[in-house]
Amino acid sequence: FRPIDRFRTRHLPGPPQLWLFGNLLQLATEGDYAFYHRQHKRYGSILKIWTLGSAVVVATPELCRQVLLHSAARFKIGNLFTGKLAEFEDAGILFSRGEQARTIWSAWHPMFYSSTLQGFTGLMHKAADKAMQRFAAAASSREAVNAHALLSQMTLQVVASAAFGVDISDPDAVLENINGKPYTVRQMIEDIRMAFRTVVDPNCPYTRLMFLVPFGIPLWKWLANKLPSQTYAAAVDVRSRLLPYVDKLLKGHAAALADQYPEGTIKAFNPAAAGDKPVRRGVAAGSFIDVLVRTKYKSSGAKLTDIEISNQVYGMLLGGLETTANGLSFTMWCLARYPDKAEKLAAEIQSQPSDPDYTAITEGFPYTEAVLREALRLYPPGSAAIREAEKDMNLGGYKIAKGTKLIASIYALHHDESVWPDAEAFIPERHLSKNAVGAPTQPHAWLGFGDGARNCVGSRLAMLEVKLALVHLFRTHSYRLTPGQVPLKLQTGLSLGPAEGVWLTVHERSQP
Numbered sequence: 001f002r003p004i005d006r007f008r009t010r011h012l013p014g015p016p017q018l019w020l021f022g023n024l025l026q027l028a029t030e031g032d033y034a035f036y037h038r039q040h041k042r043y044g045s046i047l048k049i050w051t052l053g054s055a056v057v058v059a060t061p062e063l064c065r066q067v068l069l070h071s072a073a074r075f076k077i078g079n080l081f082t083g084k085l086a087e088f089e090d091a092g093i094l095f096s097r098g099e100q101a102r103t104i105w106s107a108w109h110p111m112f113y114s115s116t117l118q119g120f121t122g123l124m125h126k127a128a129d130k131a132m133q134r135f136a137a138a139a140s141s142r143e144a145v146n147a148h149a150l151l152s153q154m155t156l157q158v159v160a161s162a163a164f165g166v167d168i169s170d171p172d173a174v175l176e177n178i179n180g181k182p183y184t185v186r187q188m189i190e191d192i193r194m195a196f197r198t199v200v201d202p203n204c205p206y207t208r209l210m211f212l213v214p215f216g217i218p219l220w221k222w223l224a225n226k227l228p229s230q231t232y233a234a235a236v237d238v239r240s241r242l243l244p245y246v247d248k249l250l251k252g253h254a255a256a257l258a259d260q261y262p263e264g265t266i267k268a269f270n271p272a273a274a275g276d277k278p279v280r281r282g283v284a285a286g287s288f289i290d291v292l293v294r295t296k297y298k299s300s301g302a303k304l305t306d307i308e309i310s311n312q313v314y315g316m317l318l319g320g321l322e323t324t325a326n327g328l329s330f331t332m333w334c335l336a337r338y339p340d341k342a343e344k345l346a347a348e349i350q351s352q353p354s355d356p357d358y359t360a361i362t363e364g365f366p367y368t369e370a371v372l373r374e375a376l377r378l379y380p381p382g383s384a385a386i387r388e389a390e391k392d393m394n395l396g397g398y399k400i401a402k403g404t405k406l407i408a409s410i411y412a413l414h415h416d417e418s419v420w421p422d423a424e425a426f427i428p429e430r431h432l433s434k435n436a437v438g439a440p441t442q443p444h445a446w447l448g449f450g451d452g453a454r455n456c457v458g459s460r461l462a463m464l465e466v467k468l469a470l471v472h473l474f475r476t477h478s479y480r481l482t483p484g485q486v487p488l489k490l491q492t493g494l495s496l497g498p499a500e501g502v503w504l505t506v507h508e509r510s511q512p
């Protein structure tokens with residue numbers, strides 16, 4: 001199967017591949033992050049594996065950079081969906097290329113300009129404060145709480161209010177009725193998480209068949225739809241609730257426009273930008289959709305299609321919720337596990353005013369930022385970054401042919417003892433100075449948000465939100481892990497996350 005693929009990478013070292021399954025079974029049982037890490041220890045910095053076809057995996061700062069800077073395209077991972085759902089999955093930012101990617105980026109980027117983020121800071125304070133109230137309630141009741149669940153409510157609240165102007169701060173609020181049943185915020189969080197996991201699910205037998213025997217894809221799709229596996233049924237099920245909600249957001253936006261503006265004129269919702277001029281920079285609450293509906297292809301002047309727009313709305317909810325909640329939950333786990341570091345963090349936070357503005361957060365709090373970077377080093381929610389070689393290249397002394405799938409194993413790089421001394425230890429100080437104990441031995445060793453043209457578009461929003469959340473959470477309270485969570489059990493999908501949440505007891509800090 002795929003003999004050309006296998007032939008192309010025949011000269012690279014790598015683990016044995018089963019005839020029919022390649023390394024797919026190991027990847028499915030071990031998780032890609034752990035599998036790549038183990039193989040790198042054995043075969044070195046560059047190796048081949050066989051999963052979605054043949055792929056080359058690298059894990060040194062230099063090779064990762066070469067891979068990520070070399071190409072602006074990811075290889076497309078197929079899916080089992082048919083009809084409108086297939087069209088919908090193909091319209092996402094993640095796997096778009098060429099002009100489609102550039103056009104979609106032009107709609108995403110204004111969300112993350114400094115001027116826009118500055119405008120979001122108030123929303124983030126509000127969401128973090130709400131999260132803090134929930135943690136404080138747990139302190140009073142002395143019950144353990146799942147930080148991952150509480151923080152997911154916060155990250156969804158931030159992205160929904162920032163991008164769409166929708167208030168979903170109450171997890172039990174009913175968003176709409178689907179088939180006569182109330183659809184709540186809590187359920188939507190679960191659905192988004194499941195949607196993330198089921199983009200490509202190696203546990204689904206049809207997905208495995210799709211990768212193993214790609215020329216049979218029409219048959220696998222047909223079978224998956226006629227005799228759905230449990231995971232494929234779940235993938236379709238969550239989308240059957242999420243997509244109508246996305247539609248509702250779009251319709252709500254169109255109705256609001258019709259209400260506020262005379263026919264044919266579209267202006268941003270940003271009240272600060274009121275006036276006759278169209279807004280060019282900066283997006284205020286509720287206006288990601290405005291930017292989307294105004295975005296055009298440069299070459300043809302065509303607008304984004306309805307499906308492209310609706311996928312970006314859905315992508316914003318997915319991107320904004322899952323990776324950030326995972327990153328913040330990992331940080332809480334690390335701080336609860338290493339109380340001396342949590343005390344240092346709290347001291348920094350208490351030394352600053354309680355309501356820091358955008359500039360104070362982004363430019364200040366160096367120890368808080370170091371804590372985040374260290375948590376994202378140990379547990380990177382984006383544990384691998386994928387690309388496709390755009391032309392023939394030389395990688396680590398090997399010739400790599402155009403079209404080869406390339407994987408930068410961020411997790412393996414972040415855990416490499418030759419790059420990060422005492423790699424398994426949580427040492428935030430190593431990010432503060434080049435000469436600090438544990439500082440990386442090579443430049444570009446931290447890849448928490450990827451690199452190159454396809455790095456994380458939301459990284460600045462994520463850093464702002466997560467830093468600000470810690471400022472709220474650690475000023476007045478401290479956190480302890482409940483027993484049985486060391487080591488932390490991990491779960492992979494499109495993003496690395498805690499498998500069973502992060503359970504904490506919450507304690508009021510005695511005032512200094």
Ligand code: HEM
Binds near residue numbers: 381384
């Ligand atoms: C702590 C939080 C986050 C982490 C650790 C993270 C990590 C990553 C990583 C590693 C990548 C792949 C980069 C590459 O291939 O070089 C990525 C891509 C992406 N992220 Fe994030 N991310 C986070 C938060 C966010 C947020 C808040 C959003 C949006 C609101 C977002 C939206 C995206 C999008 C759309 C892409 C694909 C970009 C493209 O293909 O051009 N992420 N992220």
